[in-house]
Amino acid sequence: MFPPSFVRRLRSDLGDAQAEHILEVMKMPPPVTVRTNPLKTSSPLLDLPLPFDRALEISRYGYLLGERPVFTTDPLFQCGCYYVQEASSMAIERVIASGNIFSSTDSGEGLRVLDLCAAPGGKSTHLLTLLRERPGSFLVSNEVIGSRVTVLADNIARWGHPNVLVTNNDPADFCRLPEFFDVLLIDAPCSGEGMFRKDERAVTEWSEENVALCAARQRRIISDAMVSLRPGGTLLYSTCTLNTIENEENVAWAAREFGMEILGMEHFYPGEEYGEGLFIAALRSHREGHPAEKSHGGRRRNAESTLKEYRGEIPFIKEGYRVYQKDSLLKVFPAACAETMLSVESRLKTVKSGTGAASVITDRKGQATLIPEPDLAFSEVLLRKGDGGFPEVELDAEQALKFMKCEPLNITDAPKGYLLLTFLGHPLGFVKNIGSRANNLWPSSRRIRM
Numbered sequence: 001m002f003p004p005s006f007v008r009r010l011r012s013d014l015g016d017a018q019a020e021h022i023l024e025v026m027k028m029p030p031p032v033t034v035r036t037n038p039l040k041t042s043s044p045l046l047d048l049p050l051p052f053d054r055a056l057e058i059s060r061y062g063y064l065l066g067e068r069p070v071f072t073t074d075p076l077f078q079c080g081c082y083y084v085q086e087a088s089s090m091a092i093e094r095v096i097a098s099g100n101i102f103s104s105t106d107s108g109e110g111l112r113v114l115d116l117c118a119a120p121g122g123k124s125t126h127l128l129t130l131l132r133e134r135p136g137s138f139l140v141s142n143e144v145i146g147s148r149v150t151v152l153a154d155n156i157a158r159w160g161h162p163n164v165l166v167t168n169n170d171p172a173d174f175c176r177l178p179e180f181f182d183v184l185l186i187d188a189p190c191s192g193e194g195m196f197r198k199d200e201r202a203v204t205e206w207s208e209e210n211v212a213l214c215a216a217r218q219r220r221i222i223s224d225a226m227v228s229l230r231p232g233g234t235l236l237y238s239t240c241t242l243n244t245i246e247n248e249e250n251v252a253w254a255a256r257e258f259g260m261e262i263l264g265m266e267h268f269y270p271g272e273e274y275g276e277g278l279f280i281a282a283l284r285s286h287r288e289g290h291p292a293e294k295s296h297g298g299r300r301r302n303a304e305s306t307l308k309e310y311r312g313e314i315p316f317i318k319e320g321y322r323v324y325q326k327d328s329l330l331k332v333f334p335a336a337c338a339e340t341m342l343s344v345e346s347r348l349k350t351v352k353s354g355t356g357a358a359s360v361i362t363d364r365k366g367q368a369t370l371i372p373e374p375d376l377a378f379s380e381v382l383l384r385k386g387d388g389g390f391p392e393v394e395l396d397a398e399q400a401l402k403f404m405k406c407e408p409l410n411i412t413d414a415p416k417g418y419l420l421l422t423f424l425g426h427p428l429g430f431v432k433n434i435g436s437r438a439n440n441l442w443p444s445s446r447r448i449r450m
């Protein structure tokens, strides 16, 4: 079943007993694990009707499920209460905590973090959760492949954090932001040995030549992006493959090439904590950085932003945010990092930034009408009812499914105008209630077809 030279190398790297154990685990069906979103639920075991088996040690938010539910039709999955992720990938939390990566970097001001190879968004959504402990921080979640960036942007929107930009750039483009980021995560494309039991193609495409090709591509990606890491900043390098060529050897090469100290390296092998396998290393640049002198992204410090601050009234956004307009779209950014985020937006091919909150239509008399954007329902910037927010209507499971299939809803006993629909209290989306029917604002791009 597995390529003989892969098996030989695993045995020589790890010894017969451990290799045999890993190979046995890799023949078994993969366990189902999820990572919950503390922005939306602080007690997932009570709040989320999932078939929980046990909590994982690898992450405060990780759980093993006893069986695989149909996630697509679950409104709580759709509105970002949890993310389906294999357990080893959650190790990033442990590595960040044990290396004090988010807490020991400089004076305590917000961090600038780049997730260079981010689609479909597993580690980016996790980083957003972890960055809540460092207010004023923001994430650039980048994916070079255009067809994958749409899924990434969608997953990021569901997760509900406004302190993030989703970009579609080649690693070399980050030379436009020299010495800019405090933390650079490179979760590199790899030969995928950790994916063998999930993805038959990973097995058939595996070869020694491909491992060498992947290792060379990984070095190229690191070289291209390193210019954007500030002196004293941290590089996190990870792969979901098991061999030392793409892992330890590349880390040693990067440490030599860029004068970095290796803070730590860890392998999580298939089966550990129910995961598929992950290698992760943390390296810190030797050169000392002064946080007060943080780069603003090169000489074009005041690059012209195409976004203008919106001065109109928006009753349904919490305090502490700034609103900018791009064409008819109003986007919401945390006040503490709004300007820096806009400066990044003007330098990269940005697909999404902040929370898309509303479209604004201004009539000839200057009267503005605000139409809530679907992403607003998922976001922490949304004010809930009672505070100036939208009237809310709770849906049952059948109605929620109809809503996510973009079907019209019959909503009785509700005021006319825009309504926020919830499922088990979690915001799912908006409708415009015109009395005889409610027009569905769930986007067709997210329409459930099953």
Ligand code: SAM
Residues within 6 Å of the ligand: 089, 116, 117, 118, 119, 120, 121, 122, 123, 124, 143, 144, 145, 148, 171, 187, 188, 189, 190, 217, 221, 240
């Ligand atoms: N970090 C993601 C997560 O946790 O969900 C998984 C990332 S996956 C291991 C690697 C990503 O690198 C893929 O999305 C792939 O499209 C992207 N990629 C492929 N070739 C690349 C290249 N030459 N430069 C940068 N990224 C690349």
